[in-house]
Amino acid sequence: MNRKFPNLWYFFLALENEMYLSAVKSILIMNKQETIQELKAIVKPYILNQEAFDLLTEDTDFINDLKINSANLVDVILDIEEKYNILIDNESMERMINVKAAMAIIETKLAEKSSESPEK
Template sequence: MQTKEELITTLKTIVKPYVQDEQAFEHVTEETDFIRDLKINSANLVDIALDVEEAYDIEIDNESMEKMLTVGAAIEIIQEKLAAK
């Protein structure tokens, strides 16, 4: 199981291509909001969810996807799905 720091590092790699605000990206915390802080558009959030599914071999349902708005929420969802495997 990856540590929270490792999950954040992997998540940053996944979201990097979609980020519009580089400065906010350099200071990512668990509170960072993908749309508000990183200026990622909502269509790209779907791409991020798909990339996360692929990276971790998990399935992110629509309900989880709707909650995946911050780095912290994404990490919780990833951990939850990995634990359920």
């Protein structure tokens, strides 16, 4: 640490951290938008409400908004499992009612999968 200008050192350290956090936030936002677009592609064959699909957000409900029936929702879940190479348990399936929940479950399952990977 520079003894003459300790505040300057802290300033640059804070600036570096701010830039890092900004970069991480940008990556997360980009990944969030990517995931939403990927989910849109997955659910598109099953939707009955095009207007809700066109306005899809994190809060869009698969059954109530997009009018996906329960049998097709199972197909959506299977397509998500295939797309992301994950397994979705029954408890997670029951929670997957909207885009936000689907994104959270995908993120959780991918994190679990990466933590289970054997170290080489």
